Amino acid sequence: MCEREQDLDTEHGAGVTDAAFTSLLEDSVEELYEQAPCGYLSTLMDGTIAKINTTLLDWLGLSRDRVVGRMRFADLLTVGGKLYHETHFAPMLQMKGEVSGIALDLKADGKRRMPVLVTSRVKTSEDGEPLLIRTTLFDARDRRAYEQELLRGRQEAEAARRHAEKDRARLQEALAVLQQSLLPAALPEVPGLEAASYYHTASPDLLGGDFYDLFPLDTDRWAFFLGDVCGKGPQAAALTSLTRSTLRAAALHNPDPQTVLSTLNTVLHERYTRGDTRYCTAIFGVLQPDGDRVSLHLASGGHPPALIQRANGTADYLPTPGGLLIGVLPNPRFACARTELAQGDTLLLYTDGLTEARIGPQRELYGEDALRTFAAAQAPAGPQALITALTGLLAGFGDGLDDDTALLALGVPALLSTLAHGDADLT
Numbered sequence: 001m002c003e004r005e006q007d008l009d010t011e012h013g014a015g016v017t018d019a020a021f022t023s024l025l026e027d028s029v030e031e032l033y034e035q036a037p038c039g040y041l042s043t044l045m046d047g048t049i050a051k052i053n054t055t056l057l058d059w060l061g062l063s064r065d066r067v068v069g070r071m072r073f074a075d076l077l078t079v080g081g082k083l084y085h086e087t088h089f090a091p092m093l094q095m096k097g098e099v100s101g102i103a104l105d106l107k108a109d110g111k112r113r114m115p116v117l118v119t120s121r122v123k124t125s126e127d128g129e130p131l132l133i134r135t136t137l138f139d140a141r142d143r144r145a146y147e148q149e150l151l152r153g154r155q156e157a158e159a160a161r162r163h164a165e166k167d168r169a170r171l172q173e174a175l176a177v178l179q180q181s182l183l184p185a186a187l188p189e190v191p192g193l194e195a196a197s198y199y200h201t202a203s204p205d206l207l208g209g210d211f212y213d214l215f216p217l218d219t220d221r222w223a224f225f226l227g228d229v230c231g232k233g234p235q236a237a238a239l240t241s242l243t244r245s246t247l248r249a250a251a252l253h254n255p256d257p258q259t260v261l262s263t264l265n266t267v268l269h270e271r272y273t274r275g276d277t278r279y280c281t282a283i284f285g286v287l288q289p290d291g292d293r294v295s296l297h298l299a300s301g302g303h304p305p306a307l308i309q310r311a312n313g314t315a316d317y318l319p320t321p322g323g324l325l326i327g328v329l330p331n332p333r334f335a336c337a338r339t340e341l342a343q344g345d346t347l348l349l350y351t352d353g354l355t356e357a358r359i360g361p362q363r364e365l366y367g368e369d370a371l372r373t374f375a376a377a378q379a380p381a382g383p384q385a386l387i388t389a390l391t392g393l394l395a396g397f398g399d400g401l402d403d404d405t406a407l408l409a410l411g412v413p414a415l416l417s418t419l420a421h422g423d424a425d426l427t
Helices: 003-025 029-034 054-060 079-096 141-181 234-253 257-271 367-377 383-396 415-426
Strands: 039-043 049-052 098-108 112-124 130-139 194-200 210-216 222-229 280-290 293-301 306-309 315-318 335-341 346-350 405-411
Touching: 039 054, 054 098, 079 098, 079 112, 112 141, 194 210, 194 383, 210 234, 210 405, 222 234, 222 346, 222 405, 234 257, 234 280, 257 280, 257 293, 306 335, 306 367, 315 367, 346 383, 367 383, 383 405
Parallel strands: none
Antiparallel strands: 039 049, 039 130, 098 112, 112 130, 194 405, 210 222, 222 280, 280 293, 293 335, 306 315, 306 346, 346 405
C-alpha cells in the first residue's frame, strides 16, 4: 500500500471517530437527564417533587403526573427509609447543605424494595437563601446483594466457629474424662507413709501417655509405678491402659520389680512388633514399712532415675543405670536398686516432661542437676510439700513445658518420730 493510500485511510478513520464524538455531543441535555444511568429529582425545600427523570420513574413504576407536585421525596421511601429521612437525613441536609452516599430503600415497582445510595445538595440563591434540593440516586442492588452475601458468609463462618468451639469443648471434656480414667482417682492411704501426686496435661486436645499408681500387694507391702508411653492420642491411651493393667496383674502374681517389668516387656513386645513398634519407660517398686523405716526395692526400664530428698536436707538420685526401654527387645536388662526411707525422707518419681522443659532465653533443658538442686533447696516437709513446690516450678516454665508431666512422691512422715518420743516419755 502506497503512502498516499495510507494517508487516506488514516483520514477516513479520523473522520469516523470525529463523527462518533459529534453524534455524542449532539445529545440533548434533556435526553442526558431523562435517560441517565441514575435517578435524578429536584424538590422544593419542603420535599415536594418538582422534577424527576425517566430512569427514576421506571424504577418506581410511577407516572410523572402522579409524582410531580403531588408527592414528596419521603413518600418514595419504605417505612424505615422514611423514618430515617425525617430523623437524620433531612436534619443533616438542612444543617450541612449536602448529604452524600446514604443507603436507603425505595418502594419500587410491585412493592419491591430497591436499595439506593442517595446524595442530596441544597441549591441556594446568590443571597444564600435555599431554593431547592437536588438529589441523585444510584442503584445499589448489586452492592446490597454483595453485602448480604458477605454478611451471610460471615454469619455462616461465625456459626461454624461456634460449632467448632462446642465440638472442641466436648472433645476436651471427653479427653479429660478418658485421661482421668488412666490415672488413680485418689491415692490410697498407706499406714506409716504419705503419698502425693500431680499430673500436668500439656495439651487439652491430646491424650497424654504418662501414668502412675499406688496399690496394696498384701497387708504389709505396697506397690507403685510411674512411667511414660511413646506418642500421644488414642494409640498412646490404649498403650497406657494395657501397661497399667499388665503391671497391676503382674505385681499381684509376682511382685519382684525386675520380674514385673519383664512381664510387661513380654506383653508389649508380642503386641507391638508387627509393624507398629510401641514402647514405654517405667519404674516399678515395692515398699515395705518396718517400724519407723520403709524398705524400698525398685527396677527401672529406661526411665529417669528416682530422686530421694533426705530428712537432713540433702537430695540425690537413686542410680538405676543401664535399664532399657520396655517393649523394644525380647529380653532386655532392667536396672534394680534398693534403699531405705527413714522418717522425713521422700522418694520422688517423675516423667521427663519435667527435666526436658525448656528454660531461659536460650531455651536450655532444665535437666536433672537443676531438679536435684531444687529438691535440696526445699525444706524436707514430706511428699505433699515437695509436690506443691514442684507444681509451682512447672507453672513457672510457661510454654517451655510442652510435654505431659507426672509426679509421684512417697515418704515417711517425720511426725512419727515426734509421736514415738512423746509416747516413750509418757511411759
